[in-house]
Amino acid sequence: MKKSACHHRWTMTNLHGGYLVIEGCFHCRHRISFFSQEPVPPIDDYQEGSHFWSHLADYQASQFDLKCEKCSTEVPLKEIMALMLCVRCNPECGVYAAGSQEPDRQTWVYVALCSDTSHTTEKCIPSESLNALNEYLNNGIEDPAKRIAVVPCSLRKFVDTCQGIVLADVGLTELY
Amino acid sequence: MKVSELTQKTTLKAFNEGTDKEIKGIYISDMVSDIIGIKEGHLLITLQTHKNLIAAANLVDVAAIVFSRNKIPADDVVALANKAGIRLLGFDGDTWSLAKKICEIGIW
Numbered sequence: 001m002k003k004s005a006c007h008h009r010w011t012m013t014n015l016h017g018g019y020l021v022i023e024g025c026f027h028c029r030h031r032i033s034f035f036s037q038e039p040v041p042p043i044d045d046y047q048e049g050s051h052f053w054s055h056l057a058d059y060q061a062s063q064f065d066l067k068c069e070k071c072s073t074e075v076p077l078k079e080i081m082a083l084m085l086c087v088r089c090n091p092e093c094g095v096y097a098a099g100s101q102e103p104d105r106q107t108w109v110y111v112a113l114c115s116d117t118s119h120t121t122e123k124c125i126p127s128e129s130l131n132a133l134n135e136y137l138n139n140g141i142e143d144p145a146k147r148i149a150v151v152p153c154s155l156r157k158f159v160d161t162c163q164g165i166v167l168a169d170v171g172l173t174e175l176y
Numbered sequence: 177m178k179v180s181e182l183t184q185k186t187t188l189k190a191f192n193e194g195t196d197k198e199i200k201g202i203y204i205s206d207m208v209s210d211i212i213g214i215k216e217g218h219l220l221i222t223l224q225t226h227k228n229l230i231a232a233a234n235l236v237d238v239a240a241i242v243f244s245r246n247k248i249p250a251d252d253v254v255a256l257a258n259k260a261g262i263r264l265l266g267f268d269g270d271t272w273s274l275a276k277k278i279c280e281i282g283i284w
Contacts, residue, residue, distance in 0.1 A: 015213045062209040083212075085231035108234060108260070140216045141237050142197065143261065148235065165231040169208050 006071035010136035013067040013074065020061040020082045020168050022117065025051040030118040031159065033081045035063055059168035066132045075132040079125050083150065084111040084164040093162075094155030107147045110137075111164060114153055124154035177283055179240045179263050182219070185281050187268070188242060192254050194263025197239040202278065204271055208232045221271055225249040227256055234260040244271040 019041035024031045028051065036042060041058040061082050066075045086095045086109040099109040112125045112133070130150055137148040156162055180196045182188065200217030208228045211220065216237035222229065225247050233241055240263040243249060249257070249264055257264050267274045 012213060017209060060207065060209050062212050064213065083235065085234070110235060137235065142217070143195070146237075146261075165228055167208055167212060167228060167232045167235065170226070170228055 006068060006073065008068040008073065008132070008135060009070050010066040010075075010132055010139065011069050012064045012136070014076075015062060015064040017060065017062050019058045020166070021058045022056045023053040024056045025053055027052050030120055031056070033113060033115050033117050035061065035078075035081050059166070059170050061168040066136055075129055077129050077133065079114055079129060080133075081113045081115055082166055082168050084113055084153075084166045085109075086111060087163050087165060089163040090157060090161070093157040095151055095157075095164075098149055098151045098155060102147065105145050105147050107149050110148060110150045110167075111153050111156060112150050113166070117153075117159060119154055124152040179219070179265075182240075182278075182283060183265060185283070186274075186277055188265040189267075191243075191249055191264040191266060192258050194240065194257065195261040196263070199239045199283075202275075204275065211236060214238075221267075221274060223247055223271065225253060227253050229253075230256045230260060230262065233262055238262060240265055242267055242274065244269065244274050 016037065018035050018037040020033060021036050021041050022031060022033050043055040045054045065077050086099060088096050088099060090096055095109055095111055099107045112130060114124045116123060130152060133150045177199050178196050179199060182199060198217060199219045203214045203218040204221045205211055206222050206224045211232045214236050217239050219240055220233055220238045221242045221244055223245055225243055230253060242265045244267045246268050254264060
């Protein structure tokens, strides 16, 4: 089938476990995240340019890609470190607004977390990844009033006060 | 089989009402990061009562969650499950005993 004409039917592929590792720079106070597939997540401090990155936390998590069952198109989701459920803690937040667009449906907003937690660059999750993930997660939901919306973490207003629930095994591998 | 039929045929206790969904499969896991990979409509059997579990279970649209070994979810966990329409059930015995019971009564 011609890929551009395909109404994709996504399935999960390349599912693998690992660690969501969060590091912070004590110099500029920025935070970054990455997904580690090492048997033990790295905890060493290191210098990168003007940054001095220190380990803050790590949680067991999983990553996966999507593949269309009909045309075999694959969408890698490696830019997504983890998903986080929005609990609507701040009406001024862009993620909150994303959950308010369809008042007649119950929209559950999940935030796709990228590696640049503090968003010092303009880059976040590519729209192609988000579109495929939204199609995949909404396909098969029984309740017609329920909708899943996955949005980029660049919409989040404040990282420090965000009360969202990260889909990771929080607490199992914390060092402190 | 609907969740309500399962509760009638076993000795599961209910922590909330939730939606009476069709059970399309059964999955046993205690890891939030593992649950993300299951298909919709599964009955999830777990020891884990953390709120993160509900966030993951809602994403994959589980039929219901059974907490084995007499685990009791906290009020905020039940509240989130209520909002998501996820039925929360409890089983006094261990996970293996529940799995055997489900097989013995011919549900699976």
